[in-house]
Amino acid sequence: MEVEKKPDEAAKDKGNEFFKKKDFKSAIDHYNEAISINPEEPLYYNNKAACFIESGDFESALLEVEKAEKLFADGIVKDWVKKAKVFARKASILFKQGKLNESIEWYEKSLLEDGNQKVKDELSKVRKTKKEQE
Numbered sequence: 001m002e003v004e005k006k007p008d009e010a011a012k013d014k015g016n017e018f019f020k021k022k023d024f025k026s027a028i029d030h031y032n033e034a035i036s037i038n039p040e041e042p043l044y045y046n047n048k049a050a051c052f053i054e055s056g057d058f059e060s061a062l063l064e065v066e067k068a069e070k071l072f073a074d075g076i077v078k079d080w081v082k083k084a085k086v087f088a089r090k091a092s093i094l095f096k097q098g099k100l101n102e103s104i105e106w107y108e109k110s111l112l113e114d115g116n117q118k119v120k121d122e123l124s125k126v127r128k129t130k131k132e133q134e
Contacts, residue, residue: 008037012044024051042068042082046089058093065090084114092122100130 005013015030031048034041045068052061068086071077091106107123110116 006038008034008041008044011037012041012047015047019047019051019054022054024055027051040071040076042071042077042079042086046082046086049089049093053089053093053096058097061093062090065093080113084110084116084119087113088116088119088122091119091126095122095126095129100126100133104130 011030011034015027015034018024018027018030028048028051031044031051034044035048038044045064049061049064049068052058052064065086069090072083072086077083087106087110091103091110094100094103094106103126104123107119107126110119111123
């Protein structure tokens with residue numbers, strides 16, 4: 001017997017399906033639906049940020065990440081793995097904007113929360129880029 005998903009998770013999953021198809025507008029619509037049901041889930045904002053990154057709208061992406069960050073700062077969410085994901089997303093945006101020092105700082109913050117190998121690899125890439133530019 002399959003367990004029925006919560007409405008917000010179902011909306012997020014639909015958003016993920018559209019994201020994989022590179023239909024970012026539809027994905028954002030579904031992430032917004034998930035957020036309207038459960039505004040205290042930071043990864044919904046994080047997923048929305050990914051859509052904006054793929055669309056090249058880094059300012060909107062940063063705004064979404066900052067909404068997620070506020071949930072941690074206000075103590076509403078205490079999940080360090082989710083926090084690490086949000087911090088890594090912010091680092092990724094900053095890297096794409098050419099803000100290498102800030103990107104390194106946020107990747108390091110992410111790794112303090114969770115030692116994810118992919119994040120370590122991204123941090124190495126940013127440091128290498130910075131070194132090449134110097």
